[in-house]
Amino acid sequence: MTIIMKGAAVATAMKGPLTAALDGLRRQGVVPTLAIIRVGARPDDLAYERNALKKLEGLGIKCRVAAYPEGISQPEFGGEFSAINADPTVHGILLFRPLPRQLDETELKLVINPLKDLDCMSPINSAKVFSGDATGFAPCTPEAVMETLNHYGIALSGKRVTVIGRSMVVGKPLAMLLVKENATVTICHTRTKNLAGICRQAEIVIAAAGKAKLITADFVSSDSIVVDVGINVDVAGNLCGDVDYEQVAPVVSSITPVPGGVGAVTAFVLAKHVVRAARYASEV
Ligand code: NAD
Helix, strand or coil: EECCHCCCHHHHHHHHHHHHHHHHHHHCCCCCCEEEEEECCCCCHHHHHHHHHHHHHHHHEEEEEEECCCCCCHHHHHHHHHHHHCCCCCCCEECCCCCCCCCCHHHHHHHCCCCEEECCCCHHHHHHHHCCCCCCCCCCCHHHHHHHHHHHHCCCCCCCEECCCCCCCCCCHHHHHHHHHCCCCEEEEECCCCHHHHHHHHHHHEECCCCCCCECCCHHHCCCEEEEEECCCCCCCCCCCCCHCCCCCCCCEEEEECCCCCCHCCCCCCCHHHEEEEHHHCCC
């Protein structure tokens, strides 16, 4: 029987320690506060924002949304961003990306306080992830994958793991988090030859390509553990992952669904990051 690795179960397990940590901060008079910065109103940003507000406010984290018009200029947005970055009552920042063309993300990456950079924009946090230094903030989605694997008791040491995708938001940092746990990692991308064959050789396949139903039954075996990070819309207009779930789920050992898998864990990783950022601020 295939084990369905549900994000809700991971999130429930994360809630207890998070609530205790938040209570501890409140007893010290700290109100953990997140600033969500959004430019424009892309439907995927709005969906993420609604979910994050519901989950984080439900835990007692204060959230402030700073929303700006799509056409805001670089000087104006840079000024707004710097003011939030410098505000001592804001412990952590989540900036939705990609930004509209006229805005320079590189400039913001260099400006953001690494101690408030909850989704790994800053090169300082990237360097920490790549050097295995856990004091930095990894991007929330790769960390949600790690939380999911850990919750379901999947040992990583010595395991062959194939990651499909090499972005700085998911694929590359995820590969580094896996290497830190002593996995043997192969990173695949659009130029990879024989993707199905490479995936079949892996014990764990993690798909983060953003291509609906890319992973079919010939990519896996009965022992495969499959984690689907993709969020796509299929031809019928339904939300789906990178894995052809109907075809793959019955033939593998474990799999995360979409929706209801990794995506359901991400907001709780964000909450964990707010707690850490609030602690960093109270230690300064
Ligand atoms: P991206 O477009 O920046 O990167 C996709 C990567 O996949 C690229 O490195 C590319 O080389 C690779 N790729 C694309 N098509 C491929 C193919 N046919 N074969 C092999 N490799 C291929 O996307 P991203 O920002 O890394 O996001 C990846 C997916 O994860 C998207 O579906 C995105 O919506 C989803 N996502 C989910 C969450 C979550 O919380 N679950 C968060 C962020 C992103």
